[in-house]
Amino acid sequence: MEEIACRLLVIGAGPGGYVCAIRAGQLGIDTVIVERGRLGGSCLNVGCIPSKALIHVADEFEVLSTAAAGKSAFGLTAHAPKVDFAKAVVWKDEIVHRLNNGVAGLLRKARVKIVHGEARFRDGKTVVVETETGSTLIRAEAVVIAAGSAPVELPFLPFGGDIISSTEALSLAEVPKRLAVVGGGYIGLELGTAFAKFGAKVTVVEALPRILPLYDEELTAPVARRLHELGVEVLAGAKAEGAESGKLRITNGNGQAKKIAADKILVTVGRTPAVAGLGLEELVLDMDGRFIRIGERCETSMRGVYAIGDVTGEPMLAHRAMAQGEMVAEIVAGLPRAWDKRCIPAICFTDPEIVSAGLSPDEARAAGHEIKVGQFPFSANGRAMSRHAERGFVRVVARADHNLVLGVQAVGQGISELAAAFGLAIEMGATLEDIAGTIHAHPTMGEGLQEAALKALGHALHI
């Protein structure tokens, strides 16, 4: 068996793992990264990136479809637009491929050794990797588990055939005529919306009383309205029960059994840590439910073993994993670091988009804060009007006593790009006065942030 000794071994080359490895390489740590699939993990290959590519195509197509239907608000016309879905998938795959190569290049530049294969712990410092050419034994002073997550499978809706996960949904040969989406979270709604724009008849089945249950209703209302406009049927409070020959069996909100005709059934009921087969039973790590329990330095219960990203629990977001990965690399290098981030922004690339950074009003109250809230609607924003994106708002949540900003949320077209400003404000410990006192360029939708802060201070100018 081939043997490799290194200072740091990273298991999984997703956003958390590869960032960790690159940073470790920068710090001069002799690093090996193991990946069983393609570099970039779920995010790059079957998640964030490919879904955003298809959503973009869907948006473009929807503009043409609206024009062709004679419904353009500003006189745009089109005739019988078509989408070559296979070509769209190829374009998406090219983007993914370029990014795969980009990650490989970055790892090379950082002098990280890449080993392709399935990793399995032998003990806390030794991992065996089954590669195409045989087994490799890797001994490392520190190991980072960054194995990521996989879509949750429902026992009564096992994946296969027409029952698909988000992974398959991103590589369909054609747009299904009828798509049933089980799970009204952000993954189901992003993909469901895209397929609706491509012309599929989409039905969303959500067990809870409303879609996007992790966001407050004020934020999700514009999304619900838009889904309705796009012809997406949302069955809230309904439970999927099983599938049979092109039909999804459900029990609706009134307890009645129903069947929904569907060519494809997309199950998006969450993601589960991909730790099976890693041999974690050899380590007997403390767990937190399905997740690996970590401390503020991403350390597990075993010395020298760290865990980052989706295997450590919610929120399962690439940027959280990246920040953890960077931090762990610096810890392994001996630098004093600990997790002290104030917020991890989250975005739904629905239509319109939702951004949330920090605490929502309800969360802030639940945390015992006296708060003030400022909300500014895009209907009063010139740039929003001029890009036909008047729906939505920016909302700022601040402490009532000294105006420290606790959270910023927004819903609106294209406002995902405002996440940077929201996150910066909270991370820097901005007060309402800081945001209100910052000149925001005109005409942009970002002015909504300043106006919301002004509103919370009691003197909004444009409303």
Add this chain to the structure above:
Amino acid sequence: MGEHVVKLPDVGEGVAEAELVEWHVKVGDIVREDDLLASVMTDKATVEIPSPVEGEVLWTGGEIGDTLAIGSALVRVKTAGGEAPKAAPPPAPETAEVLPPVEAPKAAAPAAPKPRAPIPEQPLARPAPKREPVAMRRAPGEKPIASPAVRLEAREAGVDLRQVTGSGPGGRVTREDLEAFVARGPDAARSPGLARRTDITEIKIVGLRRRIAEKMALSKARIPHITIVEEVDVTALEDLRAALNKKPTAERPKLTVLPFLMRAMVRALAEQPGLNALFDDDAGIVRQHAGVHIGIATQTPTGLVVPVVKHAEARGLWECAVEVARLAERARDGTASREELSGSTITITSLGPLGAIATTPVINYPEVAIVGVNRMAIRPMWDGRAFVPRKMMNLSSSFDHRVIDGWDAAVFVQRLKELLETPAMLFVDA
């Protein structure tokens, strides 16, 4: 237009390199002939390098503290006027490199050393802000509010930000708050006006100081010192000295204790030539010198130097005194030549009125002995019947125990004591 390369001249026989201790010019300066370009230091002496030409300084070779080889390029000067040297033919560098007419150091009459040290001063850390931070109460367990940069700084400084009072809006911990906390600690309120200081000033050890450092380290690392402290009753010596000092003249100036000690050492060393020697420990050879060349450790504004009274065995009391005075003067004003600062075979160290009761002198490597003079004081001494006031002075002497046995060292010290306590013996032919 031409370019003149000023090379580091030969600054003393046998010297292969010199340390750059000061630049008098920088790139872009206009220099006239004989303007000083730089100061370099050899083993002992500082030599100033004048410019042989007039023009603009294009390039300076090396940083302060660098050691330059003799003959290496020191400064490049763009010379105006004159004929352009025919497009500077590249394969004939000799024509462009006129040997600078710089004399050897003894003739170069080096100017006084610059009193200002060639050490770039470190900016002092900013004083802690005067403003008292407004106390912001945070609920227990609540995260401190600070920018990521301040959080990182705190972590690297090992400060728990939860302990730091934030003066910013909303209790935000600013960089100033953190700096004040680091400077004054959490209990700043209890000691108003007394600030912790965390600034560190780095001073590059160059020139004479570096040479002293190297020499001292060499001596202490290689030589196992044995130090003997003995008290000497100098009442008789002092009486003699006072009598001799009554009518000083130019040839016979006032005498210090030093010339008497030098004469005593000459006497004692004649009986113990093994102590007037240099131990070449690499070669394993002790070289006993017939001539007694006594180094006199002398404090100067730039540090310790050791001018040497050559052939003390051939100098009378006043000749010793005159030579010591002359050398001390030249050492203090920095004009002592390399020759005057080297060649000792034994050394005297004296701190004068600061001389303390006892010291542990460090041998001037590769010598094998050093005699330290301590402060003179009137002490009550028992003469067998009563305490009588006597002028007492201690001698603290160190010896290289590799080649000097304790017995021999003790004999030498006792002989010095005997000679100094009965100074007439100094003048009696042995």
